[in-house]
Amino acid sequence: MLPQPLGQLDPGFFLSFEGPEGAGKSTQIARLARRLEEMALPHTVTREPGGTPLGARVREVLLDPQLTIDPLPEFLLYSASRAQLVTNVIRPALDRGEVVVCDRYADSSLAYQGFGRGLDAALLRDITAAATGGLWPNLTVLLDLDPRVGLERAAQRGQPDRLERTDLAFHQRLRQGFLELAGTQPERFLVLDGTQPASTLEEKIWEAIQSRLPDSRG
Ligand SMILES: Nc1ncnc2c1ncn2[C@@H]1O[C@H](COP(=O)(O)OP(=O)(O)OP(=O)(O)O)[C@@H](O)[C@H]1O
Numbered sequence: 067m068l069p070q071p072l073g074q075l076d077p078g079f080f081l082s083f084e085g086p087e088g089a090g091k092s093t094q095i096a097r098l099a100r101r102l103e104e105m106a107l108p109h110t111v112t113r114e115p116g117g118t119p120l121g122a123r124v125r126e127v128l129l130d131p132q133l134t135i136d137p138l139p140e141f142l143l144y145s146a147s148r149a150q151l152v153t154n155v156i157r158p159a160l161d162r163g164e165v166v167v168c169d170r171y172a173d174s175s176l177a178y179q180g181f182g183r184g185l186d187a188a189l190l191r192d193i194t195a196a197a198t199g200g201l202w203p204n205l206t207v208l209l210d211l212d213p214r215v216g217l218e219r220a221a222q223r224g225q226p227d228r229l230e231r232t233d234l235a236f237h238q239r240l241r242q243g244f245l246e247l248a249g250t251q252p253e254r255f256l257v258l259d260g261t262q263p264a265s266t267l268e269e270k271i272w273e274a275i276q277s278r279l280p281d282s283r284g
């Protein structure tokens with residue numbers, strides 16, 4: 067049975083999806099968006115890097131297999147995209163009381179550029195705080211997966227992009243990084259085993275969202 071429409075949220079609800087390549091983020095976001103539509107709950111779905119015209123251009127640069135980008139400029143490019151996204155898309159949608167669903171957010175930088183590429187965690191946090199104005203999600207769904215499974219899934223889509231071609235050890239550090247981040251903020255993170263069927267994950271994510279939406283939502 068469908069719950070009653072929840073009306074407008076004040077001050078909005080910010081949800082991010084994290085996890086390695088091929089973990090199922092896009093799959094779950096599409097399923098969640100269908101549910102939000104069915105409930106007539108105002109929402110905005112966006113992604114990193116991207117989500118704004120600047121972000122789309124930055125995304126092309128970051129995913130270009132022809133380019134070699136050092137860890138610091140890589141992080142700064144992600145941060146530039148993120149800053150524009152927060153200002154132009156995420157904050158305004160939250161101010162309108164919407165559910166904002168973001169495919170990757172700042173945790174990806176902490177995991178990829180910190181645990182993956184070895185940049186200093188304090189530097190990442192300072193620049194991230196500046197780029198986001200200190201905005202963190204109300205809930206972050208971490209789809210955890212052995213990177214070999216994720217890369218195998220991604221490979222079935224065709225040409226690997228720049229990140230997918232990075233070595234397995236990098237992806238293993240990344241996985242550990244995400245799990246460590248989740249361990250330090252268990253109240254914000256929902257960690258799910260990404261090998262479960264998509265429909266099972268969809269149910270668990272939906273339950274977690276419902277239990278965390280403000281009480282005023284009926
Ligand atoms: N729970 C699941 N079980 C098995 N396969 C899945 C599951 N969820 C998604 N897939 C498949 O795995 C592949 C990757 O899924 P998806 O694109 O949703 O991952 P992603 O996390 O968005 O990846 P990326 O980081 O590359 O954007 C797709 O082919 C998708 O159909």
Ligand SMILES: [Mg+2]
Pocket residue numbers: 091092093169
């Ligand atoms: Mg995706």
